[in-house]
Amino acid sequence: MADIKLRKLPRQARSRSIFESILDATARILVREGYGRTNTNRIAEEAGVSVGSLYQYFPNRETIVAAVVERHGRRVHRIITEASGPEQPLSLDNAVHRIVGAVVTAHRIDPKLHAILESEMPHMAVVDGHTQTVRAIREQLLGIAPAVRRDMAVEDLETASMVVGEITHALVHAALIHPRNPLPPADVERETVRAVLAYLQSPVRTMDSG
Amino acid sequence: MADIKLRKLPRQARSRSIFESILDATARILVREGYGRTNTNRIAEEAGVSVGSLYQYFPNRETIVAAVVERHGRRVHRIITEASGPEQPLSLDNAVHRIVGAVVTAHRIDPKLHAILESEMPHMAVVDGHTQTVRAIREQLLGIAPAVRRDMAVEDLETASMVVGEITHALVHAALIHPRNPLPPADVERETVRAVLAYLQSPVRTMDSG
DNA sequence: TTCCAATGCGAACGATTGCTCGCATTCATG
DNA sequence: CATGAATGCGAGCAATCGTTCGCATTGGAA
Numbered sequence: 167m168a169d170i171k172l173r174k175l176p177r178q179a180r181s182r183s184i185f186e187s188i189l190d191a192t193a194r195i196l197v198r199e200g201y202g203r204t205n206t207n208r209i210a211e212e213a214g215v216s217v218g219s220l221y222q223y224f225p226n227r228e229t230i231v232a233a234v235v236e237r238h239g240r241r242v243h244r245i246i247t248e249a250s251g252p253e254q255p256l257s258l259d260n261a262v263h264r265i266v267g268a269v270v271t272a273h274r275i276d277p278k279l280h281a282i283l284e285s286e287m288p289h290m291a292v293v294d295g296h297t298q299t300v301r302a303i304r305e306q307l308l309g310i311a312p313a314v315r316r317d318m319a320v321e322d323l324e325t326a327s328m329v330v331g332e333i334t335h336a337l338v339h340a341a342l343i344h345p346r347n348p349l350p351p352a353d354v355e356r357e358t359v360r361a362v363l364a365y366l367q368s369p370v371r372t373m374d375s376g
Numbered sequence: 377m378a379d380i381k382l383r384k385l386p387r388q389a390r391s392r393s394i395f396e397s398i399l400d401a402t403a404r405i406l407v408r409e410g411y412g413r414t415n416t417n418r419i420a421e422e423a424g425v426s427v428g429s430l431y432q433y434f435p436n437r438e439t440i441v442a443a444v445v446e447r448h449g450r451r452v453h454r455i456i457t458e459a460s461g462p463e464q465p466l467s468l469d470n471a472v473h474r475i476v477g478a479v480v481t482a483h484r485i486d487p488k489l490h491a492i493l494e495s496e497m498p499h500m501a502v503v504d505g506h507t508q509t510v511r512a513i514r515e516q517l518l519g520i521a522p523a524v525r526r527d528m529a530v531e532d533l534e535t536a537s538m539v540v541g542e543i544t545h546a547l548v549h550a551a552l553i554h555p556r557n558p559l560p561p562a563d564v565e566r567e568t569v570r571a572v573l574a575y576l577q578s579p580v581r582t583m584d585s586g
Numbered sequence: 587t588t589c590c591a592a593t594g595c596g597a598a599c600g601a602t603t604g605c606t607c608g609c610a611t612t613c614a615t616g
Numbered sequence: 617c618a619t620g621a622a623t624g625c626g627a628g629c630a631a632t633c634g635t636t637c638g639c640a641t642t643g644g645a646a
Binding site for chain 3: 388390415416417427428430431436437
């Protein structure tokens with residue numbers, strides 16, 4: 167993770183408000199003008215503060231953007247975790263519906279910001295964002311696995327959870343974050359559930375051709 | 377696509393060699409130091425030419441990088457198309473094995489460059505690279521569909537081909553391009569084939585839970 | 587009200603970098 | 617060899633941008 171070492175934390179009400187303005191302004195500029203044009207002068211102007219005030223809290227430009235990335239990532243991760251819920255699932259079907267639904271919900275948070283972070287951020291942030299989401303999905307699946315193990319045809323649960331994480335991430339992104347071949351959002355959830363369930367329930371195959 | 381309008385094409389042998397050096401040098405620097413540090417002075421130095429010579433052919437820095445992106449994309453696209461072959465498939469199994477195998481082969485071309493382009497390039501290049509690959513996979517599947525239609529359980533071939541493209545792209549990338557949760561390359565092909573076949577053969581479902 | 591710490595300000599410095607332009611060198615043609 | 621076109625060179629200009637620092641303003645405790 168790109169280090170988020172702040173110079174200091176805002177203590178008074180006024181400074182806390184400035185601090186939030188800086189993050190909000192940075193997110194807006196990222197969406198509107200892209201990473202390349204997100205410079206400190208512009209952030210300060212958009213936030214209605216001076217550059218000097220930025221540097222009260224943030225040691226450098228990278229950290230400002232990293233804080234935006236981290237805040238967004240935390241929100242997405244929380245939704246995936248919460249929406250999946252703590253209750254034990256009734257069935258594999260039910261569990262997969264819940265997890266995929268949670269991922270779809272999470273990706274409705276500022277999808278334009280999500281797209282920018284995914285597509286034109288410095289290396290670490292992108293990799294981490296993807297990794298974090300996939301890992302959250304994996305953990306959800308691993309969490310419910312014991313209860314529904316009998317309905318799964320996979321042998322290696324580690325590999326299977328990674329595959330499910332990647333599939334879910336890819337399909338939800340294709341529909342909600344980078345709508346290039348616009349798959350209707352209503353369809354994505356159904357098709358993702360279908361793909362994941364089909365994979366998890368598919369019998370082991372031998373290479374009879376290829 | 378990021379415009380690749382060159383100022384002029386190299387005509388003499390010497391200048392053609394310089395032109396290629398510039399692209400090769402740019403690719404090396406991208407891999408070694410990332411996009412942020414890929415500036416014109418460095419490219420010229422690495423290529424063993426002067427900045428002035430860059431600007432004989434390229435109108436600006438972006439176009440140099442765009443040309444590298446385009447060249448790499450063309451190579452990947454060609455492998456996917458060729459390796460899938462023109463012969464009609466024997467079966468759905470056989471067809472999926474061939475397509476997935478071709479995608480895996482294509483992603484063995486300079487995976488480090490591929491990763492950089494995927495993770496920290498300006499907006500358009502990334503989106504286009506992904507789109508191009510997924511589209512190539514889609515086209516392969518649509519091409520063989522008539523011969524194996526009876527083995528597929530999907531109704532909407534357009535949606536299904538997009539889903540298959542995204543799944544294949546995501547799993548191959550997870551294993552070969554961004555090996556974060558390193559799935560052994562030997563396993564990725566098997567698991568991708570398994571996921572795609574399971575999806576294409578899965579019966580239509582009703583939402584009996586969720 | 588007083589006073590100091592916390593906070594805010596923004597001009598300006600230094601570093602980087604995209605790109606130009608005038609001149610030097612090489613190639614093709616006769 | 618002679619000539620002009622093609623190509624190559626790189627110092628340096630202009631613009632951008634990250635960051636600092638000295639001063640101004642505000643907040644809260646006494």
